[in-house]
Amino acid sequence: xxxxxxxxxxxxxxxxxxxxxxxxxxxxxxxxxxxxxxxxxxxxxxxxxxxxxxxxxxxxxxxxxxxxxxxxxxxxxxxxxxxxxxxxxxxxxxxxxxxxxxxxxxxxxxxxxxxxxxxxxxxxxxxxxxxxxxxxxxxxxxxxxxxxxxxxxxxxxxxxxxxxxxxxxxxxxxxxxxxxxxxxxxxxxxxxxxxxxxxxxxxxxxxxxxxxxxxxxxxxxxxxxxxxxxxxxxxxxxxxxxxxxxxxxx
Numbered sequence: 001x002x003x004x005x006x007x008x009x010x011x012x013x014x015x016x017x018x019x020x021x022x023x024x025x026x027x028x029x030x031x032x033x034x035x036x037x038x039x040x041x042x043x044x045x046x047x048x049x050x051x052x053x054x055x056x057x058x059x060x061x062x063x064x065x066x067x068x069x070x071x072x073x074x075x076x077x078x079x080x081x082x083x084x085x086x087x088x089x090x091x092x093x094x095x096x097x098x099x100x101x102x103x104x105x106x107x108x109x110x111x112x113x114x115x116x117x118x119x120x121x122x123x124x125x126x127x128x129x130x131x132x133x134x135x136x137x138x139x140x141x142x143x144x145x146x147x148x149x150x151x152x153x154x155x156x157x158x159x160x161x162x163x164x165x166x167x168x169x170x171x172x173x174x175x176x177x178x179x180x181x182x183x184x185x186x187x188x189x190x191x192x193x194x195x196x197x198x199x200x201x202x203x204x205x206x207x208x209x210x211x212x213x214x215x216x217x218x219x220x221x222x223x224x225x226x227x228x229x230x231x232x233x234x235x236x237x238x239x240x241x242x243x244x245x246x247x248x249x250x
Contacts, residue, residue, distance in 0.1 A: 032099035032149055035086040040079060049079055049153040051104035058100040059107045060093065066111045070150050071200070073107055074164065074186050078152040081105050085148050087115060096149060105151035112145040161222055161232070161247060162191020165204065165215045172203075176237060181205045182218050184236075192247035198236070205242075206235035 045051060052058055063069040070080070081103055090112060100108050119141060128134040164186025173179050184202045187193050204212050207221050225232060232247040 029088075030095045030099065031086040031088050031091055031147065032084045032096055033102070036082055036084045036099065036103070038082040038103075040081050045081060045104070045153070048156055049081070050106065050156055051153050052101060052106045056106070058097060058105055060096060060100075061107070061109045063109050063111045066109050066148055066150065069109045070152075071186060073109065073152050075189055077155050077158065077188055078107060079155050081151045081153055083148065083150045085146075087144055087146050089142050090145055091147065099149070100151055103151050105153055107152045109150040109152070110148070112147045115144050115146055118142045118144055159188045159191050160249070162188035162193035163198065163204070163218075163222075164188065165218055167215050168203070176203065178205075180211060180213050181237070182212055182215050192232070192249055196234070196245045196247050198234070198245060199238070201238070202243075203237040204234055205237060206233075208233050209235075 040049070061069055074080075082105075084099065096108060096110060119139065123135055123137060125133050125135050163184060165182040166185045168176070168179070168181060168183055172183065181203045184193075184198060184200055184204060187198050187200060204218065206212060207218070208225075210221060212218050212221065222232075230248070230250045232249065234245045234247060236243050236245060
């Protein structure tokens, strides 16, 4: 029959091992949280976005083309709340959901790409069979991945025109032979721009016969259009050809 001292020793050993296990689990980092960059502050998000409610689960898109899938969500009037970018071991979906819930993102685009393997070492404490403990080093190999998560939520406000522009880069300017105009990067679904068949990659050169210089200038021109205006004329460049479109605002 085992002695009382032996029973106590085994109990202490189990407790010590449990403590070590909990310490290791508690030390697990969440890269989605640790390397999170906020794009919209919490006050603006609460006021302007339809955020994840308590008890709801975010929708996770595991993507092989994050730029494309982020743009698709943007075209559906979703806004980038924030993003996480880091290199490390593959993180669990639970950790991704944990961060999405924290920032109240309804949709997340996630991607990972293998980069390298890394030799790891960590201390390991084991019972030595004599009522005590001995320590050793555990050697392992960790696969590392570049990981990106984009946290998004839908805007409460529908875009008036539906155009997401970007300034022309030097190469595009040279190819077009002009320093003026803006590149269409996003066309929002079910908006005047969408219904007029404006496409990503089009270059807007004129609005109501007024030459467009850049994105800042386009914003000023569009914002100056009266609320009761029914149509807006656009001139665009597409595949080297000039095309005229009409945006119906009403």
